[in-house]
Amino acid sequence: MRRPKSRNFRKKQQLLEEDEIELLNSWIQSQKPDSGSNPMSLPPLGSKAPVGRLDDESFSRYAGATRFQQLPISQKTKDGLRESKYIKMTDVQRASLPHALCGRDVLGAAKTGSGKTLAFLIPVLEKLYRERWGPEDGVGSIIISPTRELGGQLFDVLKSAGKHHNFSAGLLIGGRKDIDTEKEHVNELNILVCTPGRLLQHMNETPNFDCSQLQVLVLDEADRILDIGFKKDLNAIISQIPKRRQTLLFSATQTKSVQDLARLSLKDPEYVSVHEESATATPVLLRQTAMTVSLDQKFDMLWSFIKAHLNAKILVFLSSCKQVKFVYEAFKKLRPGIPLKCLHGRMKQEKRMGIYSQFCEKDSVSVLFSTDVASRGLDFNKAVDWVIQVDCPEDVASYIHRVGRTARYRSGGRSVLFVMPSEMKIIENLRAAKVPIEFKKVNTKILQSVSELLSSLLVKYPNIQHLAQRAFITYLRSIHIQKDKEIFDVMKLPIDKFSASLGLPMTPKIRFLDQKIRHKSISGKSSLSASENFDKENLLEDSIVEEDPSEKLELSDLLEDKADRGFILTEDTPNLVGGKTSEIEDINIRPASRVSKKKKLKINLHRPLGTRVVFDDECNTLPPLAKIADTDSGNASFVVDQGEKAEYYKRMREELMQADKEDKLLQQQRRREKRIKQKMKWKGGNIEEDHSDDLSGSEGEGTKGRVHRNAKIYFDGDNDDGERKEVTDNISLREQEELALKLLNSMHS
Numbered sequence: 001m002r003r004p005k006s007r008n009f010r011k012k013q014q015l016l017e018e019d020e021i022e023l024l025n026s027w028i029q030s031q032k033p034d035s036g037s038n039p040m041s042l043p044p045l046g047s048k049a050p051v052g053r054l055d056d057e058s059f060s061r062y063a064g065a066t067r068f069q070q071l072p073i074s075q076k077t078k079d080g081l082r083e084s085k086y087i088k089m090t091d092v093q094r095a096s097l098p099h100a101l102c103g104r105d106v107l108g109a110a111k112t113g114s115g116k117t118l119a120f121l122i123p124v125l126e127k128l129y130r131e132r133w134g135p136e137d138g139v140g141s142i143i144i145s146p147t148r149e150l151g152g153q154l155f156d157v158l159k160s161a162g163k164h165h166n167f168s169a170g171l172l173i174g175g176r177k178d179i180d181t182e183k184e185h186v187n188e189l190n191i192l193v194c195t196p197g198r199l200l201q202h203m204n205e206t207p208n209f210d211c212s213q214l215q216v217l218v219l220d221e222a223d224r225i226l227d228i229g230f231k232k233d234l235n236a237i238i239s240q241i242p243k244r245r246q247t248l249l250f251s252a253t254q255t256k257s258v259q260d261l262a263r264l265s266l267k268d269p270e271y272v273s274v275h276e277e278s279a280t281a282t283p284v285l286l287r288q289t290a291m292t293v294s295l296d297q298k299f300d301m302l303w304s305f306i307k308a309h310l311n312a313k314i315l316v317f318l319s320s321c322k323q324v325k326f327v328y329e330a331f332k333k334l335r336p337g338i339p340l341k342c343l344h345g346r347m348k349q350e351k352r353m354g355i356y357s358q359f360c361e362k363d364s365v366s367v368l369f370s371t372d373v374a375s376r377g378l379d380f381n382k383a384v385d386w387v388i389q390v391d392c393p394e395d396v397a398s399y400i401h402r403v404g405r406t407a408r409y410r411s412g413g414r415s416v417l418f419v420m421p422s423e424m425k426i427i428e429n430l431r432a433a434k435v436p437i438e439f440k441k442v443n444t445k446i447l448q449s450v451s452e453l454l455s456s457l458l459v460k461y462p463n464i465q466h467l468a469q470r471a472f473i474t475y476l477r478s479i480h481i482q483k484d485k486e487i488f489d490v491m492k493l494p495i496d497k498f499s500a501s502l503g504l505p506m507t508p509k510i511r512f513l514d515q516k517i518r519h520k521s522i523s524g525k526s527s528l529s530a531s532e533n534f535d536k537e538n539l540l541e542d543s544i545v546e547e548d549p550s551e552k553l554e555l556s557d558l559l560e561d562k563a564d565r566g567f568i569l570t571e572d573t574p575n576l577v578g579g580k581t582s583e584i585e586d587i588n589i590r591p592a593s594r595v596s597k598k599k600k601l602k603i604n605l606h607r608p609l610g611t612r613v614v615f616d617d618e619c620n621t622l623p624p625l626a627k628i629a630d631t632d633s634g635n636a637s638f639v640v641d642q643g644e645k646a647e648y649y650k651r652m653r654e655e656l657m658q659a660d661k662e663d664k665l666l667q668q669q670r671r672r673e674k675r676i677k678q679k680m681k682w683k684g685g686n687i688e689e690d691h692s693d694d695l696s697g698s699e700g701e702g703t704k705g706r707v708h709r710n711a712k713i714y715f716d717g718d719n720d721d722g723e724r725k726e727v728t729d730n731i732s733l734r735e736q737e738e739l740a741l742k743l744l745n746s747m748h749s
């Protein structure tokens with residue numbers, strides 16, 4: 001704990017601060033274009049030297065500034081930075097800080113991991129400091145992040161760089177239960193780090209929420225926040241904050257859309273793009289590889305990769321929550337020999353944060369399966385060795401952010417992109433965007449097939465089978481809804497093979513695809529049926545693999561080099577099992593003989609001829625029990641026992657027959673009850689109406705009397721004809737006679 005400072009000390013400190021603020025303010029004033037001095041002039045866009053010609057004398061001493069200590073910023077910020085080990089500025093910090101400190105709007109673009117966070121946090125702290133912002137002034141700055149995890153990370157950096165300031169700051173992100181406590185205190189906060197949804201919630205629900213004094217608005221990952229997904233929220237937020245403010249937008253893939261900038265009412269923004277002229281759009285120390293992997297081999301490839309990199313920290317991107325859940329749960333059961341984790345938007349917030357911080361731990365090796373929630377901004381303590389993109393990113397920007405989770409700030413990293421033959425256009429796009437990606441063919445021979453293990457697992461664990469079905473559907477849907485149809489065409493996918501590769505006993509029905517196929521054949525674009533179409537694609541894929549001479553060359557290269565057998569990449573793969581022969585043996589590499597892909601696909605086929613497919617109540621297929629996995633014993637092993645299989649079928653059939661019988665009985669029972677109810681109703685209603693007739697005493701009074709005399713009175717008007725008939729038929733003759741007698745009696749009396 002700090003000892004309370006004496007009054008004299010505090011006074012002295014205050015005077016010093018006042019002097020400092022005066023000095024900083026006069027410096028800022030001198031940078032204004034109409035101040036008579038030359039405005040600070042920065043190099044043209046994309047210049048390699050971030051801070052170049054600075055004509056103004058008062059500013060010249062900052063021209064060559066390379067360290068934070070040399071900047072015209074408060075001692076408190078300097079101390080915070082020094083203690084957090086931030087000494088030298090990065091390019092983007094050197095280029096943008098002078099502008100941002102002068103109060104200008106900035107559009108900052110720089111590669112992933114290049115230090116953009118401090119480039120906007122320092123100006124926030126400085127602006128509020130110079131304005132002598134205090135608790136009574138309320139919200140002075142809002143920093144918006146697209147994801148909760150990134151919000152948390154920004155908040156941590158803010159806390160460490162700004163620890164000597166007296167501002168109050170809060171992290172407002174969705175999924176937190178303590179919204180009421182937040183509402184009580186949000187007006188006392190000076191700096192809000194938030195996600196758009198939560199901020200808007202406070203704007204709409206928190207009484208007296210006031211940000212009318214806002215000084216600085218920051219959008220981290222600006223292009224993401226400005227895109228369609230956040231459009232409504234962001235527009236609503238912007239409409240509630242003052243127009244007179246400083247706005248800082250940062251991203252590795254910055255927006256240049258005039259419309260976006262107009263939405264934010266930027267004033268002559270400075271576009272600071274320090275790497276625009278760089279030879280590559282991605283970090284220099286990032287080595288990027290792409291390889292063709294057919295859809296049905298993706299999981300084999302992923303499994304083989306993980307098994308070959310048991311000492312690495314690997315981040316794996318998949319396209320949907322369902323994919324992530326399935327791969328995580330299934331691989332966990334198969335125990336690859338490395339801790340597995342998963343992160344997606346459907347998880348509870350505490351769990352999400354817990355997983356995120358566990359994965360950040362420096363020395364732990366693990367695999368994190370994630371959706372794009374982890375694709376932007378997250379630093380993971382600079383500790384990720386590999387980024388694997390199992391599913392193709394939706395565009396180049398998304399690719400750049402995903403791979404940017406490794407090779408951050410002076411550290412190296414590697415990435416692998418699995419591309420399906422139908423998605424090859426993405427490689428062209430990436431190269432056009434200056435992404436240096438090396439293309440490698442896969443050595444399918446050294447792939448370990450996981451599909452067989454999966455199909456056994458699905459038999460044993462119905463919940464995983466359900467996850468597999470969901471993963472299958474959502475993956476196809478994710479492709480179906482992609483905008484870039486040149487890359488993503490669901491009709492080109494080997495759907496049956498994909499289903500088999502997930503271990504599913506048969507391909508689930510895909511409604512949206514059926515419609516698409518029907519539409520296609522009606523419009524005459526294709527005379528092929530769906531399966532014919534897919535078969536054609538499959539054949540195409542096979543022929544590509546079989547006939548490519550370059551692949552043959554690489555295969556033989558690989559086979560000669562034993563160190564590379566652990567995995568698929570040629571040349572140097574630093575995180576390979578690395579010469580540890582015992583581990584290489586553990587990997588259980590397939591024999592090196594050339595197995596044609598077609599043959600392999602046959603092995604993957606999960607529905608042998610003559611297998612009966614059994615459906616459950618919800619029309620899901622029940623597993624045919626091709627194999628039973630004994631995964632609990634640690635290593636997944638197979639028991640391919642015919643007797644056991646037959647026993648399984650018998651049991652299944654008996655269970656189904658029993659269920660059918662029970663269903664029929666239940667149905668009968670329900671019908672009977674309904675009949676009785678209706679009869680009772682009629683009888684009760686009749687007596688009641690008789691009584692009412694008695695009371696009215698007049699024949700013509702009310703319809704009820706008339707209805708009684710009508711022969712077809714017995715049934716509820718809501719029932720349909722079919723049901724009426726059924727009930728009529730079921731009233732016995734005796735009952736009808738009784739009824740007629742009753743009616744006659746009532747008429748006579």
Ligand SMILES: Nc1ncnc2c1ncn2[C@@H]1O[C@H](COP(=O)(O)OP(=O)(O)OP(=O)(O)O)[C@@H](O)[C@H]1O
Pocket residue numbers: 085086087088089090093110111112113114115116117118251252376377378379381382404408409
């Ligand atoms: N001046 C600096 N000196 C030392 N380390 C720094 C400096 N600036 C940033 N870093 C470190 O570099 C890493 C990346 O920084 P940051 O997260 O700000 O990058 P970014 O450009 O925002 O990346 P992304 O585009 O992925 O969001 C962090 O670990 C951060 O602590």
